[in-house]
Amino acid sequence: MTLWGPMRLEDGRWRFRLWAPDRDAVTLERDGAADIAMARDADGWHAVETLALAGDRYRFRVHPDLAVPDPASRAQSGGVHGWSVLVDPAAPTCDWRGRPWAETVIYELHVGLCGGFSGVAALLPELAAIGVTAIELMPINAFSGTRNWGYDGVLPFAPAEAYGTPDDLRALIDAAHAQGLMIFLDVVYNHFGPDGNYLGAYASAFFHPERHTPWGGAVAVDRAQVAAYFRENALMWLMDYGFDGLRFDAVHAIDNDDFLDALARDIRAATGPDRHIHLMLENERNDPDRLSPDRYDAQWNDDFHNVMHVLLTGERDAYYEDFADRPADKLARCLAEGFIYQGDASPHQGGKARGRPSGHLPPTAFIAFLQNHDQVGNRALGERLIRLATPERLKAATALLLLMPQIPLLFMGEETGAQSPFLFFTDFHDELADAVREGRRREFAGFAAFASEEARAHIPDPNASGTFDASRVAAGNAAAEWRDFYRGLLALRRDRIVPGLPGCRPTGARSLSDAAVLASWRMGSGEALTILLNLGEIAVKTPQAGKPLFLLGEAGGPASFAAWLA
Template identity: 40%
Template sequence: MSNFSTAPAPPAFKPVSQPLSSGERLGAQVLPDGTGTRFRVWATEVQDVAVRIGGTDYPMERSGDPDHDCIHQTVLPVGAGTRYQFVLGGVPTPDPYARFLPGGVHGEAEVIAFNVHDWKDVNWDGVPLDQCVFYELHVGTFTPEGTYQAAQAKLPELKALGITAVELMPLAAFAGEYGWGYDGVALYAPHAPYGRPEDLRRFVDAAHNIGLAVFLDVVYNHFGPDGNYLKNYSPKYFTSKFQSAWGEGLDYAERHMRRLITENAQMWLRDYHFDGLRLDATQSMPDDSEVHILQELASEVHGLGGHHLMLAEDYRNLPMLVTDYHLDGIWVDDFHHEMRVTLTGDQDGYYAAFQGGAAALANTINRGWTYEGQTWPMEDHALPGNLRGKPADALPAPSFVYFIQNHDQIGNRAQGDRMTDVERVSVAAFRGASTVLLALPMTPLIFQGQEWAASTPFPFFSNHHGQLGELVSEGRKKEFGHFEGFSGHVLDPQDRATFELAKLDWAEKRDGEHAQTLRTYQQLLNLRKTDPVLSGRSRHALTAGHVDAVLWVRWTTDEGERALLWNTGKTALTASKLDLPFDLPPSLTFHSEGKPTPTLGAGEAVILGNG
């Protein structure tokens, strides 16, 4: 097979004799017998379709199957490494189903073969949700190099920390060199600046080899503003019935759009061996089909067998995402917001809808989230009647994904500053909050560098040029203008220096408060795994309450009893002198500051136990 990415223009090929199949995937697919590659598109707006290789156009035959009208395909005797573009009515057009776009989203695609990697994870069966401790990372800023290969070298450190599941921010190809990844336009092509597809496969394989699951954040609610060529093939991918915050809605009822989404989910799990997906902003995926697209996604993914999991980012607080659609878990913004208000006192933007403090946190822990049908004080078209949430009594603890930091909650601040960079939040209080996060039976998520209270910010950054770049920058200011920080200086997302600021400083974790915070996280994650009570995941064994500014959480099980106390106030206390509705267990299991006695300075937390 010739690799035309480096070879001169080849002589004209003769198509390989193959039946025109109506069930094959779109894009370029190497034939199982290795005799060639099938090129296949759905194009409703033009009659004349070809594939261009090495400067030569090869016409594609239109299917005569009335059920698959507008399908054009051909098979050529080329293989992996071949560069190509489709030509629609004489216009060269990138392949939206490309498996790799080495020159960016406006350039040629490369044919990729997926049967050549010698997987070492043949006995890998994944990690059940109740054993997941998620670590969210952005490949481009996780290391100075910003590559899969460099990130792979750090995996043993995450394993030693106690992480069990790595969650990568979106990888689908997007315009520009760097960005968060939520402006993807080629869902099947991993972003080229991070490395090649085989580098990504090696990353996942290496993670599995040391017992780490790998999840991927995927965006199925919109496409980015630059490089989306789907409409060139057919406007039917989109609909005016629904509008999203990013523009025209995706028509999930249209079978080709539906297959684009469901087959993409399967591809990441099948061809790259990801263990599960985090679905971005599912409140922005309206679908009036008989079977909702989320339910079909869950069915397709779970049908692959093993511990393949589906998580939703969805602020509506809807248990039906798990009980009816059969997703496995939901990101819970409410826990973060109550924590944020408790630690900082913030009341701008949506934080005004949260009280914070020990009482509010206790309620959120007992109920799973804060809003269970109350009126949301800000107008939101995704909330019928502006009522937010439903009671979540039916959900098990692991289905709530809790966090005190993530990419959004840091990056949606004007300077991208982390919680530990806020002057009114002490490192001790941050370690106390971390104790609550990691001791609860809900599934915890940690954002890169959080484990050592990283000083590096994570501002929003993108690499759009010209007027589009200006519009994106201004759009960010407008979207978050109700936050106090956006009234002053805002980091320019298009400035490369903003991207460089976000790169982790791995050296700092060895020093001072950073090193102490890292030890705290290691100890807590070890307790979460080995303690006979804290390793349980039952909501029924847990109750929470408060005494003044002290949050208490109590576990009562056959294996013993544990009590967590977190002093959210500013005055030092002694645990034994608190007027609690139960007797404290006698032994000090953990102190967030490493102290030998259960004294509670401002922001400090302890865990006591018996058995």
């Protein structure tokens, strides 16, 4: 039985439920109708059944001075402090079954910056044409205000009003499937945003106040009611809307492997074997045990990004410190074994060990990227790599990303050579706005370029509307050239790399200089894939591997890439 959220019954009746163990009495309030007292059971659930219509607005009175939205609201009217809206449940009607994981090329985007759900739908034909096979939406659930970077949501079941209606979201998903595109959603189960989360006012047991996280008390996923909340949320996106997969944000902050394993197991059981459902993790712990066909398909491989960023830019501040020493050796390990940190001491974390061995996993258990929302948006000025590295070196790195066997992820705008920034933006007000602005500036005190207070004062105010507007993707001057570059590489990946990914295994990788790496794989097809990347200024020796599959620059020369498949 579904525990959270409204449920339509027979004869025009709806059941309303709220877990409010801290309250003895809760009243259902409906716009334009009489209030109804709800019955409380021994576990703290308050429930009532009554006649209602889809589109009706409702909320819960948990205190004489406090009425709150449904924490499992399927839609909101008037923002996260306003009324919840009854939405008729609907299941996808098309017979789309998804695509195999090996075919995945992910394009991550921010719905708000693209013009809402309808704006994203307009982009789909162009993305499909260059060879993208999946789009991944940054979090879309309701947040405070009308613009947000994505990770301050407080009502996980309700699509943000600023992006469109639930029907608009369903239309986007149908449009993606019509283009042959999978569509994934980034979900946040490790915390709630700072404005509009009322759970603590009536269900303090939803959190563990004694367990500190950057966002307050840890979410109590070990409690059955809380675990059900997130399980039902995940299944809603997959079953009611038709998403093809979920990316789970920062699961290291959840800190509960039993919950993660049970969540994956329940999702697999509910969605069944006939659909390709893909589950992805972000996990700083580099934990290989979560990655298996019956649990999670893959993990975002931050190690790949971080070492490539060091090689491309020379930056060594903050977490890049962990990748500054012998970066070519570290990249070789990443290509051969997946994670770079596999129990090794992290200098940035004071020598703390991170990760465990991952060399037994297939390359497709890792999602690689040169840029994403974190790695661009968490920069003080939101610069993309195209502003930090030469085009030749960036193209060589992109060729590696798109032709190696790990699953590639692109960040919106890469394919057009966009130079517009992607900044951190919110829509908070008053004291919270001040706290976020100043906290953002303090965050960069450890970077040499922002060590002074004067320098930090130039970091854009997250709450200014101009910060959001500046983050809209603007194609670069060489957009057509970049599109052709991506289209050509992705066609090669589709035709020559993807067929050999099932059963693919690395056969070795080594550094040839302080900025060059040679790596090889035995593909499931029996062919041998060899890749040589040189991001340095000195040529390295080229292997005798036959006719190249793809060549950028002179093989082994400065700022070059070569791939052979034989």
